Amino acid sequence: MAYEETSHEHSDHGHAHPNYMMVFVALCICTILSVIFDVLPWNRATVAILVLAVAVAKAQFVMRYFMHLKFEGRWKYVLLLPTAILACGLPLALAPDIGLHYYTVDVPQVRHQGEPARPIEVPEGTDAGEEHDGH
Template sequence: MIHEPSDQHVDAHPQVHYFSIFIALCICTALSVLFDVVHLTPKLLVFFVLAVAIAKAMFVMTYFMHLKFEGKWKFIILAPTTILALGLVIALAPDMAMHYYASDAPQVRAFEAAAEGLNPPPPQTEPDQMSPGGAQN
C-alpha cells in the first residue's frame, strides 16, 4: 500500500516571513536610537528603551527560536529554570540587600574622616612579634 499525499496534511511549521521580522527589528532599533537622541527624562528614557528591548527580545524568541510553533512542553522546561532563578535571588538576598554586618575597614574610617575634614586616624596595627619591643620572653 502506497501512502498518497493528501491535501489535508498540515505543515508543522508554517511559513514565517523572516524579512518582515527583520524590518520590525530594524524599526525597534531605530526607535531605541530615537529615544536616546530625543532628550527625555532619565526615567522615561529607561522605560521606553527597555520596552523596545523587550519587544526585540520577544521577536527573536518567538520567530528565530521558533517558540511560537512549539507546544506546551516549553513551559514544563521553563518551570525548573524559573524556580532555580528565584531560589538564587532568595539565597543571595542577605548579601545584596540586608546588611547584617558592619563594615569597619580602615579604608572606610579614613574615607569618613576625610569626608568630615578630619585627619584620618592612624592605622591600628598589632605589635610585631619579631621586633625587640613586641617579643615576649
C-alpha cells in the same frame, strides 16, 4: 505522482513559514526605538523601563520566530517556567549581598574629595610590619 504528494506532505511540517524579512524589519525598528529612548533627556528610570521593554519585545521576536517556539506545543511552558522562576529569584537572592551595598562606602580608608588623608591607626601592642596568620 504519489512520490511528489508524500514528499510535499513531509516538507510542510504543519505550519506556514514566517516572513523573516518582516521579523528583521521589526527588530530594526525596535533597535531604533531603543536608541531614541536612550538619547532623549528623560528620567533615567523611565529610559531604563522603556529600553528594557523594547529588549523584551526583541527577545520575543527572536524566540518566537528564529527559535521556532511559536510553532511548538504547549509543553514549552512547562520547560520555561522553572527557568523564569530562577531568573526572577536569583537577583532577589543576591540583592542583599551585591545590590544593596554596591554603591555605599563601607571601607574606612576611602576618603571623599577634598578631605585630607587620615593616617591608618595601628592598635597598641601590635607591630605595623608584623604579619598575622590568623592564630
